[in-house]
Amino acid sequence: MAPRICAVGAGRMGRGIAHVFAYAGSEVTLLDAKDRPEADFERLRSEALADIRAALSMLAELGLFEPSAIDRILERIRVCRRSEADQALAGASFVFEGVPEVKEAKAEAFALVDPHLAEGAVVASTTSTFLVDDLIDMVSRPDRFLNAHWLNPAYLIPLVELMPSERTAEAATAALEALLSEIGKVPVRLKASPGYIVPRTQTLVMNEAARMAEEGVASPEDIDKALIYGMGFRFAVLGALEFIDWGGNDILYYASRYMTGATGAERFKAPDIIDRNMQEGRNGLRDGQGFFDYRDRDVDAYRKERLGRLLDQLRLLDLARPPA
Template sequence: MTTRANIACLGAGRMGRGIAVAFAYAGHRVTMIDVKPRSVEDFAKLEADALGEIRKTFLSLSKLGLLAEADIATLIDRISMVPASQSSVPLSDVGMVFEGVPEVVELKREVLGTASRQVKPDTIIASTTSTILVDDLSGAIENPRRFLNVHWLNPAYLIPLVELSPGKATDPVIIDEVKALLEGIGKVPVVCAATPGFIVPRIQALAMNEAARMVEEGVASAEEIDKAIRYGFGFRYAVLGLLEFIDWGGGDILYYASRYLEGALGSDRYRAPEVIARNMHEGRIGLRTGAGFLDYSGIDVDAYRTKRLQAMVDLLRHFELARPPVLDRS
């Protein structure tokens, strides 16, 4: 697959439009394919709606300083849309296909299976499903070694992270090619096993439910909880990953805090997993012992801490919260 391969999106909904914007912005030609048979009039309406929203998205990006308004026409010209009856021609000349139809297994299998017979044998095919496991879909695809799940986070054209979930038949070479393609358009791909919720949605669901539960219990108002998330939870994890943060403070801190919360709140949802106790037993506490979830051997720990703290200071400046010291003693 070339670095500027043509891209196809099966479906022209929110995800298809977002992916089209991301790839067109990075220089690729993109064809959105309507997968539902429609009258000429209905297709024209959908096409106008999809391209109109894409134009508005580019206009918004220009107002945010990411491109010049004069460049919008060039980017829009890279995106086209065709009805289902005309899909074979554009699909025969693409390097990668992204499926983005509604979360219905039968529909996805039908759309993916049809597309797999229209593309070249080596064309990479991906579903963008957020709920369905890749191997529940791969059986419908000709040559499933080139198939995997590529889960984007909305808005797809802005959020850097993209989660890749290969199936049992996925060729490792395909994973590397997709990672390279995504990195080429400025994305940050991560690979995870085919499991419900992938990485971010699984963690996100726990956090969102707990925030809603605290409102329900009267712990704090929605406004106060969201302020805490922006300036505490989100602030720290924009610099330190969750597992890195465990190592930063020490896995033993999480172990004892989890035991207290489980007892005080009467819920095993706070119980630490076995890996926390196992790491403690093996002396993998974190930075203090040179290893935890991550390996810190051979690095300058003081320099590492300074780099992370500098990133936090940069965030303080971004939020206009960095202040000089008060030196007046009067």
């Protein structure tokens, strides 16, 4: 039987999480974290369900599933008033907090749900701003608390970044990891660190792209085209660290030195690990070691598999051409 889910906060993130779990077969309660007049609540309820219906309809139109399933999915979602927190949380095995990124709002949301949590319930904040240790003292069971950062739209993007505290029980993290995997998400773990993995990385990429537009290096259209068909195309198959190993750590070592010298900008300086791998002869595939260990791997088969996936990307983009 699918576990019961409660999403606290009926905004974009709460609606996305309700969509995800109702689609996967769970009963979901979307709990309004604000105390509002009845007419305003009914308006919120209607808007939330309409938004979820619209997203489901679009996915059905794109061929993901039959439109006839939409009503069945929506029947699994119940929108509750703040005053109904006890009912909303009754029997919920997993609770996701998704209120605005204001510490006082987070504290108020946890104070609302904490007295009504089921025994053993795992509580996760979807915050993109606060470290897990900034929030963990707001709950009475820190061993069952961690951050779970979803990327929008939550119903579509597979990745969820899990940030447990040192005080989070392994069983709680493992339970959430298993739940997410079961519904088709891809959870990753990281220690408490500002920006998680994806936001920290994409902040650098977006700022550099904006900087090139500002400098007139290329038009915004050509910058984005280069990133889609050059970087994005390859990173859809090869992770960033895997890509370093694939091309060679030494290439990044020399490119970083060149860019730092040519621009005078310290942001292009390589981290110590790149220098260290260079000096230790850990340059990736051709050395058998880099960020990953390839010594017991069939490297030819690995290359062929990755090239096959790159060809699949070409086919998706309608750019795979037969020989002339």
